[in-house]
Amino acid sequence: MLPRSFLPALLLALGTSGCAAISALDSASEPLDIYELQTPVIEGAARRGWAELVVEEPIASGALSTDRIMIRPGPLQAQYLPGARWSDETPAMLQTLLVRSISETGAFASVGRAPLGGQGDYALLGELTDFQAESYGTDAPVTVHLRLMLRLVRERDSSVVASRTFEVRQPAADDETASLVPAFDLAARKMVSEILPWAARAGGGA
Template sequence: MNARLRFPALLFALPLAACSSLLNVQRTPFTIYSPKLAAPADAVAARVDWQLAVETPLASDALDTVRIVVMPSPGVIEVYPGARWSDSAPALLRNLIVQGFENSRRITGVGSSASGLRADYALGIALHDFQLEMGGGAHAVVRLQARLLDYTTNRVLAAQAFSVEAPARGSDAAAAFAAFEAALNQLVPQLVDWSLRAGEAAHVANKG
């Protein structure tokens, strides 16, 4: 009888003890990194009069994270414990691509697929690699497959693979971030230029 009376009291005591222990846990500080695109050169190429929706890249669970991924050896995936991206890698890449199109000043309208933009075309991306690799010297690696689609029918109009590597001056998180920023500043303008050329070719063919 007494055991039954005491048992609920123990149940109430356990959550209180758990809360107390959680309050005493020391939080590990971390640094948030947010890559920026370099200021573009003055636009010299012709503008296009269509609009583009940039979809959030598809990625594996290992890459779809705010953690900065490092590969010390082939097939081995780790993360920097004291570092985070400002957003998940796919969302981060999507936002930089949108910014790259805006910076080019060559397109009438561009935005994410969730922006409500009345787009003519969509840019779909499969993100294959987004990590710092140590083999042969530390270097940031970004690899993806891009597809330009008709926004209404979802038909693939063009596809292109992109692969960029940038050396890192060290193996710490700060050096990794600088290498990633350099790689993205190479890749995004290439992707923007290809998308505009492929989209314009499809647009002209559709008019004809």
């Protein structure tokens, strides 16, 4: 049986714990600002291709497979911007950018996430290794760093037609959301703009 003097302290502890749990639930339910990236401006269309291209969602580490906006204060540390997120998980968002952008070039007869029939002509496979802002050390410059390894595979024989790594570094004014999101947008548009002619040439559409 508990001493009478212990009961007030126990009730106070339970009340405090309950308040902390309610506070955590309240913060988890706070709405986050949602951001999405734009496709680059397509300067003229390529010669219309005949092939069907399937763009697979890039594989990525658990730290990148999220809709949170990552910033690294050190090479081995991952943090996320408070109060902000992407419109989709990062690999899926990048897949959408590639599907839309490659489709607009006209270099392929069709571009999608899944083949129209039983199998497409080509598949674009990717591994996303970097999609974050970096600021290593006090007063260090802030840079958005994107790195995507791509392989274009011919479906009928599973042969790799072409492979290349695309990497972009874009300076940002500071580590505030208002500065980082435009820097991410510019970096992504630069990277996708480099991917488009490569994919068109590799797939025989240009």
